[in-house]
Every structure is written in C-alpha cells, then in structure tokens.
C-alpha cells in the first residue's frame with residue numbers, strides 16, 4: 001500500500017514540477033485487485049481515463065473528474081529495490097515521476113457523467129488484461145522516445161531544484177529503451193530545462209528541440225536498426 005508520507009511527497013512533487021496539472025489520482029495496484037489486473041512486468045502505469053477505474057473511484061466516493069491516474073505496483077517496486085542500492089522510498093518517487101511524465105502535457109478531457117455500459121466496462125477489462133499479461137513494444141523505446149525523454153528531463157530538473165531525490169538513472173532513456181544513457185540526453189538538451197522552468201509542457205512541446213538532442217535519438221534508433229531486422233518496427237517518438 002502507498003503510505004501517507006509517500007503520498008504527501010508525491011503530491012508535493014507534482015505541485016513543484018507540474019503545477020499545470022490540477023489533480024492526479026494515486027493508487028497502489030493491489031488496491032485495484034479484482035478491478036484491473038496487476039502487471040507482472042512493470043512498476044507502475046498511467047492512464048488519462050479508464051472506465052473501470054472511474055467506476056471504482058465513483059463507488060468509493062473518490063471521483064472528482066477526468067484527471068490522470070498513476071497506479072504504482074508497490075510490491076514490484078519493493079522487490080526491485082531489494083536488488084538495487086536504491087531504497088524503496090526513492091524508487092517509489094522515481095516511479096511516480098516516470099508515470100507523471102506520461103500524464104503531461106495535461107489536457108482537459110470531457111466527463112460524460114454517464115454510467116459506462118456493461119460492454120464498455122468489459123472491453124476495458126479485456127484491453128487492460130491484454131496489456132498486463134503481454135508486452136507489445138514494436139521498439140524498445142515505444143512510448144519512451146524523443147518527447148518522453150525530453151519531458152522526463154524537465155521533470156527531473158524541476159524535482160532536483162525543488163530538493164527531491166529522484167535518480168536520473170532508471171527514469172528515462174538508457175539500455176532498457178535501447179537509448180544512450182540519460183546523462184547524454186541531459187547534456188544534449190542543454191539549458192532548456194533551466195530556461196523553461198516556468199513553462200507549461202504544452203509550451204515546451206511547441207518549442208523546437210535542440211538539434212543535438214534530436215541527432216542523438218536518431219543515432220540511437222539507427223544503431224538499434226543495424227542490430228535488429230527492420231520489419232514490423234516503426235519509429236515512435
């Protein structure tokens with residue numbers, strides 16, 4: 001379960017690094033037992049809208065509109081932390097920051113306020129179970145490519161300035177995604193995070209990327225493609 005101290009820290013971090021995001025739901029995957037399946041392969045996941053999650057929150061009186069949700073698998077985080085030099089508390093905060101990266105930029109979504117049909121709920125359950133039991137990544141950096149890495153580096157910069165201990169290693173880029181180490185991407189991004197520390201993520205997205213950053217990503221993709229057959233792969237930024 002997510003202890004109170006962590007939840008406080010996570011919400012404080014969100015306010016410091018992404019003030020444009022008015023609210024975020026935060027839950028441990030085990031709280032959703034019987035509602036949304038746990039995944040064996042990840043520390044957490046993020047969704048902007050899931051009808052089953054909405055129903056779950058409505059039933060508990062916790063629904064307050066369409067906002068992103070971050071689900072952390074505390075058991076998986078603790079298991080991984082036991083094998084590394086990072087404490088579970090630090091790994092929890094890093095996992096939260098990673099998932100928060102997926103939630104940005106924040107866009108207001110409509111809330112139909114309709115009770116989802118049984119078919120909609122069933123389809124959501126099937127889709128989630130597919131995701132939870134099988135990894136489908138056309139390329140290792142799928143959903144963690146160019147713009148994800150950029151956003152993560154901005155969040156990391158802001159979190160560090162605000163005094164949070166969020167290790168860069170494991171947050172984004174690196175061998176897990178077949179990319180250069182995050183430090184290389186940080187260097188290639190230059191002073192953009194400092195210059196845009198007060199910007200929204202929509203404003204950041206609209207700003208052209210430094211050429212070095214784009215080039216580094218292009219080289220990483222090209223290197224991966226020389227090592228792996230190109231069929232069925234798509235470059236996903």
Ligand SMILES: [Zn+2]
Nearest residue numbers: 098099102144
């Ligand atoms: Zn991710």
